[in-house]
Amino acid sequence: MDNLQFSDSIQSSYTFKGESILVGSAILGQNEETHVQVKLPLKTFNRHGLIAGATGTGKTKTLQLIAEDLSNAGIPVLVMDIKGDLSGLGAAGTSNPIIEKRQRLIGMDWEGKAFPLEFLSISDEPGVKLRATVSEYGPVLLSKILDLNDNQSGVLSMIFKYCDDRHLPLLDFKDLKSVINYVQQEGKEDFLQEYGFVHTNSAGAIMRSIIALEQQNADDIFGEPSFEVFDLMKKTEKGEGVINVLRLTDMQTKPALFSTFMLCLLAEIFEKMPEQGDSSKPELVLFIDEAHLIFKNASRNLLDQFEMTIKLIRSKGVGVFFVTQSPTDIPAAILGHLGTKIQHALRAFTARDRKAIKTAAENYPFSDFYEVDELITKLGIGEALISTLDEKGRPTELVHTLLRPPFSRMDVLTNYEIGQILKRSTLIPFYNVDVDRESAYEILHARISKSGQKETEEDSQVKKPSKKVGKANSEPTTFEKIMKSPVTKSIVIEITCGILGVLGLRTTRTRARKR
Ligand SMILES: Nc1ncnc2c1ncn2[C@@H]1O[C@H](COP(=O)(O)OP(=O)(O)OP(=O)(O)O)[C@@H](O)[C@H]1O
Ligand SMILES: [Mg+2]
Known part of the structure; x- marks a missing residue:
């Protein structure tokens, strides 16, 4: 760990080879070896990101805790909830022995908290209807x-x-x-x-x-009424960013619709948002869980359009994070635009898996501290290797991090709880009308x-009336x-x-x- 020197305060940055690379913002968790806090600067969020890892390794919970930190920092978030497991953001988590143990290991305060949610929908799922003509x-x-x-x-x-x-x-x-x-x-x-x-x-x-x-x-x-993208960028009276949860549980069997919708949404955001220049924080961050669905069966045309939109939307202060099992699920052209990489464990059952892990490891910045391809297979649940961009836009060295537990509930909301959030929505009366x-x-x-x-x-007038005459003008x-x-x-x-x-x-x- 000679190359990495971390400060031990949450407020300050850590340094790498003499340079300050992280300036306080989203607190992700703690580095395993040095026991210091690992953070992502808000400034890096519009440089896009990837959260990858095998099933059950903690990708969605990582998405959840980053969304929480962004909301606390007053930044609105839009999450694509494909599996329906993100509604828990709307209720405070309750402690349990696993959370307590992790809290002790990390040495961070933990207190359950509910975050301001708005449910959105592009199907029969309950929520604000997102449409455009x-x-x-x-x-x-x-x-x-x-x-x-x-x-x-x-x-x-x-x-x-x-x-x-x-x-x-x-x-x-x-x-x-x-x-x-x-x-x-x-x-x-x-x-x-x-x-x-x-x-x-x-x-x-x-x-x-x-x-x-x-x-x-x-x-x-x-159709109408058309959704206004600025309605995604709301804050509460307390200044917290609203987390918009787009419920897409029926989208797994409809990849074409999912990619179409995502592309349209990004295009609309791109068109409407003003240029932000080199802003110190993002205006909106999008998380696309199960992102492989977007690229599955997507035409070349659609992929090219995606790549271009992802590249350009950065200047509008919008960050896009893809959450998927392997970095290889993301087309290389798009992967090249992702600044932050959070790699959870990958499991090697077959020779093919080992090859895929080697390829995945090669996608990360070179590390002379970790054996990346070996470590990736050994990471525990809720642990990840993290790299982001430094102030000069260069990828930082990977850091092995134990992620903090989300403050919100790690389980789903009940139908009653969802109903209560829907009742409070100020957008539903406006958008869900015929x-x-x-x-x-x-x-x-x-x-x-x-x-x-x-x-x-x-x-x-010329023909004889037939049996059909009575119906002829209907x-x-x-x-x-x-x-x-x-x-x-x-x-x-x-x-x-x-x-x-x-x-x-x-x-x-x-x-x-x-x-
Ligand atoms: N940061 C964390 N703190 C505490 N527990 C965690 C954390 N991350 C993950 N877990 C535990 O691991 C379980 C699986 O996490 P999660 O649902 O995020 O996995 P996943 O990688 O998204 O899986 P899938 O690919 O199936 O969607 C959680 O239900 C939780 O019990
Ligand atoms: Mg998941």
């Missing part, structure tokens, strides 16, 4: 989400322009689909004159991508019905038309051929309402 996403981002090629993106941009010019609000996927159908049929001439020809193949490809996302209930994240604004779907639907009615009236005519469209036909064929089969998902939910 299709128009707000815009054609560029939506093309990335739908993984469209250049031609298809061009068509989508034209459709957005058409809607803008014709005052057809695009609120959700239903609106977008109805416009794509319309410009292929009734509105074909109108569209062709000003915006060009929409090839059936391109329209079909866009429709198929939309339907594939809809199978994962993506329509839940599109908005039934007239949008593209209704406008076009009415337009097609009207023209259908006119045609029928003309027909009935809805089935419209839907028959849409169903006859080449685009719709190709979608129906694709679906039966197995789009749903590939996704392994079949949704039984239907939209209860039109937003």
